[in-house]
């Protein structure tokens with residue numbers, strides 16, 4: 772008897788001795804699932820870092836992104852990105868207020884590349900990963916444009932995205948090298 776079969780036999784014996792009836796179906800199907808395929812894996816492997824690594828091909832401008840924003844994002848973030856709560860406001864904000872700082876793309880996010888990454892993997896909240904890479908470039912440009920960080924003609928791609936100076940880029944302390 773192979774080792775897994777032995778284990779199943781022991782489990783069945785235990786089930787019988789403790790409950791008085793046989794839990795054969797549960798014992799035989801241990802629920803280990805099926806191996807994930809390469810194509811399913813690529814769906815998870817879409818991470819773009821602050822240095823621009825992992826950014827896909829494609830490009831887009833805010834002018835093109837307006838339509839994407841209005842159809843896919845405005846229902847939750849409002850037409851001008853002003854949102855309906857602290858979680859959904861995307862523009863303005865203040866990290867220097869005496870009260871609780873309002874964190875937005877303009878006031879808080881240190882990198883434009885990770886803004887792209889976040890939108891690509893998490894938004895629209897009801898249908899993440901439903902936008903094409905080009906649409907993500909376009910709508911990222913539009914969110915940056917709404918914040919006055921780029922103009923509506925600036926073409927975003929894997930190179931230009933990493934060159935954008937975000938207003939709060941110096942507002943963080945790098946502890947990554949700290950022991």
Ligand code: HEC
Nearest residue numbers: 840843844846847858859874875876890894895896897910
């Ligand atoms: C169904 C509602 C909904 C839709 C549609 C939606 N979002 Fe969001 N979005 C949210 C919510 C809720 C959060 C806050 C999530 C959290 O804090 O965990 C959020 C957060 C964000 C953030 C991060 C804000 C921050 O500073 O933390 C960005 C950027 C963003 N959304 C962009 C977009 C874009 C671009 C689209 C359209 C492609 C979009 N969202 C569509 C609900 C939505």
